[in-house]
Amino acid sequence: MIIAGTNALVTGANRGLGAALVEELLARGAGTVYAATRDPGGLAHPDPRVVPLRLDVTDLRTIREAAARADDVDLLVNNAGVGGAGSLLTADPERARAEMETNYWGPVAVLRAFAPVLARRGGGTVVNVLSALAWAAAPWAGSYGATKAAAWSFTNSARAELRAQGTHVVGVHLGFMDTDMVAHLDVPKIAAPAVAARILDAVEGDDDEVLADTPSHTLKEALAGPPAGLEL
Structure with missing residues (x-):
């Protein structure tokens, strides 16, 4: 694409x-960029191509309304996510359920709503932002990793299922990115604009998968080895 x-x-x-993705899309000459969030009121942008749109990935009504409003979409990026629920064995299970609702069921619901839109537009492309933690044995992020592992599986099955309608599905994995979600972690982090550029390079190159940084490459390779090699 x-x-x-x-x-x-x-x-x-x-x-x-x-x-960062909104800015990179504008820089590459996108037409309309629907900037979707739960509260679009604070999303004013100087570029008229940016259209703030209300979309809560855990609210089916807002998803359906967004699909009806943005009925000319060629590229869908499932980026919304939450973290911080912690261990699946000791932390609050309700927080873990909420994390799964956003990180797994959210992309499923959004893609279910927009797949027909993409089909009418000739197929288009879907990007699911995942995580290298989908492959890691990290008890401190057991809930988050499980949500992203489920989303990885969904991404692969959606790619196979939507190929018939001409829709390309891209999965994005990265370790730690310099955003609010991991601001408390003292680890090397990749900058969000760099990840955005790599994602859109993959979209334009028709790649199925993005390994955005060293941790994602390392953990993907470790999948072929013993489970102990996945421990962080």
């Missing part, structure tokens, strides 16, 4: 990677 002239929708567009 060539970005120039296409219409895109980015969930979680109000900050972090979502905001």
